[in-house]
Amino acid sequence: MAKPSVEPGAVIDGFTVGECVHRGGMATLWSVTHPELASPLLMKIPRVAEGEDPAAIVSFEMEQMILPRLSGPHVPACFGTGDFARQPYVVIERIPGKTLYSRLGELPLRFEEAAAVAGKIAAALADLHRQNVIHHDIKPSSIMFRPSGEAVLIDFGLSHHNQLPDLLQEEFRLPYGTAPYMAPERLLGVRDDPRSDLFSLGVLLYFFTTGVRPFGESESLRGMRRRLWRDPVPPRKLKPDYPPWLQEIVLRCLEIEPVWRHPTAAQLAFELGHPTQVKLTARSERLKRDPISTVLRRRFNRGLTQPRAPSDMAAHLVxxxxxxxxxxxxxxxxxxxxxxxxxxxxxxxxxxxxxxxxxxxxxxxxxxxxxxxxxxxxxxxxxxxxxxxxxxxxxxxxxxxxxxxxxxxxxxxxxxxxxxxxxxxxxxxxxxxxxxxxxxxxxxxxxxxxxxxxxxxxxxxxxxxxxxxxxxxxxxx
CATH class of the missing domain: 3.40.50.620 (HUPs)
Known part of the structure; x- marks a missing residue:
């Protein structure tokens, strides 16, 4: 059985443990060194003490399976994993700087700056999706930036890999994620659609440009289910100077049905990089939420409130x-x-x-x-x-x-x-x-x-x- 804690100075599989740099709800992060690795490293260890959420263990198993399979500048490099029989861990490169969460005090950002940030995140998602992974927890605290400018996605405990068993889907009936950023289809048990990440990015972009989260802060499952039939307040209602092209992009990301969103993260990144080429529809000028008749039709349309059939992620991207x-x-x-x-x-x-x-x-x-x-x-x-x-x-x-x-x-x-x-x-x-x-x-x-x-x-x-x-x-x- 894994040890309940790790102390500074301990040596685990050649990694020397330093200071604890973060204690999260599901894991702790420690600085570590290795004689054969010169780059700064972090060791992530799950919380497995008495009374801890069992989902922490399952999500850590997912991260252990997924991280070693990822590569490229948009993910942290993985240098090792530890077995649950002795000491579970993953060792990853330590990205310098802070997460995007550190910028919440600056909100709302200038429209152009927020769009540039979202474009980098969309590019990172496009690369991740090509590697058969859906992140499922896109939020400010899951995003960092390299000194060279690329967005780096971290925290893959809730992710879905198209070619690996989905332990969270198999072992838990309730959806796991960060409520304000969770896509509607996630509430129906759908975890294999990459456009769920585009919805989360749309929430982030709405938040970073208006200073308000489109669906509030509700954490109850009942409150979250409203997004299956209720659209958010259009950004131009909150900020009259909101650019029509940006509202077009944001509201398209936040469409209830995945098929109404951008087909891929690469296409979303393309639009964010070419604002003058964005094709404007009625979304771009909207000042009011959908009428109650539309809301009721969605509310009682079984097609919108029932689980979907499994999708083919690879075929969708192609x-x-x-x-x-x-x-x-x-x-x-x-x-x-x-x-x-x-x-x-x-x-x-x-x-x-x-x-x-x-x-x-x-x-x-x-x-x-x-x-x-x-x-x-x-x-x-x-x-x-x-x-x-x-x-x-x-x-x-x-x-x-x-x-x-x-x-x-x-x-x-x-x-x-x-x-x-x-x-x-x-x-x-x-x-x-x-x-x-x-x-x-x-x-x-x-x-x-x-x-x-x-x-x-x-x-x-x-x-x-x-x-x-x-x-x-x-x-x-």
Whole structure:
């Protein structure tokens, strides 16, 4: 049986215990050192004394299973775990600084700052979900930031791993979590939908921009169940200067049904990073809560208040990628641009929740002073945005699934690669190099993007019948 306590100076599996840095409701945190590890470390030990909540043990088991399987900058590195037969523990890297909870005294934050913070958290969630994990306890005290700026998610005791047994689901009937941030479907026993984390992030963003939690502080299960049929007060009711684009995002995150929220955390991060491209709906101007007739219809609609069937997390994430089509709308061959549209249409036809980002690079000279207007006096940037939308119009996409981007850059390939990395693009579609002696010697944009991109790349050539025409400039360059 595990020991009820740990003292400074004790040595556990080569880790020397230092001071206790935190005592929580379910575990304690100790600073530790190891002769073979130079980085600062923390040892997390569950509370297992008489009278402690048994859920603390189960949630710690979940954390022990999940943490060693995670990697990347958005989670703490795990350096070891201890067996319950001797001493249960997990050793993780010690992230410098404080959690986001330390900023509660500054609320409400400026809209732009809060959106930037939420965008970093959404990016961290996108990375976590790709690793088959739903956090289920997104709140200020579960979020830290590295000195380099990335959000780090901590405390995985309530998490769900799509490929591991869900001990909390198997052993307890009541939902565990932090009441003000808990998604409605969690109250129905649903733990396998990654959009639950988006709801929690929506609560955090609402709180950080208004200073008020959208569902209050109720801890009773009865009070929490109201969010199955009652929507929050729109932020613009509390703050008249609330940006419509931000209210659109927040209220979409807080939709009762997961299917009405953003399809993925990556798409949410994309919108937070491109506020001028957010498609505004009636949500953005709302000043009142839903009418009582709508509330009653939800209240007595069994479909909204009954448990859902299990979902396929992997299939859900695959169905909602971000697809970027890079094309030259000014000098690109019409046959190639048509081939790019056909390819995009085929990809989107199988992905009903995908987002399409149409991308064009306005190439700048290395030493020349570039003019923003063309020979006719038209703004080049705006003209290209209009042409991108015209190119995409035959696809007949819902507005919230389409964005257009004109990037000014000296190096088109580098600009495309940077856009894909920053915006977590899953698939790039780009035109192939056209026949040209210069391109043969110097390479092409498409070849470099295909070689260096961290995602899937489809290189498109025009149909063979359209290839017998004079040499054209390489698409985008």
């Amino acid at each position: 169905s909602g990628p971000i697809v970027a089509v890079a094309l030259d709308v000014v000098e690109g061959p019409s046959a190639l641009n048509e081939a790019l549209r056909v390819t995009a249409e085929r990809i989107l036809a199988t992905l009903p929740s995908a987002r399409l980002a149409c991308l064009n690079v306005l190439k700048l000279g290395r030493v020349t002073i570039d003019r923003t207007l063309d020979e006719q006096g038209n703004n080049k940037h705006i003209d290209r945005m209009v042409m991108l939308r015209h190119w995409a119009s035959p696809l007949k996409l819902d507005e919230h699934r389409l964005t257009v981007h004109v990037i000014e850059a000296i190096d088109p390939a580098a600009a495309i690669l940077e856009f894909a990395q920053i915006n977590r693009v899953d698939h790039i579609v780009i035109g192939a190099r056209q026949h040209s002696m210069l391109r043969a010697l110097l390479g092409s944009v498409s070849a470099r993007v295909a070689a260096e991109a961290g995602c899937t790349v489809t290189v498109v050539r025009p149909p063979r019948l359209a290839s017998h025409q004079p040499d054209q400039p390489d698409a985008l360059a």
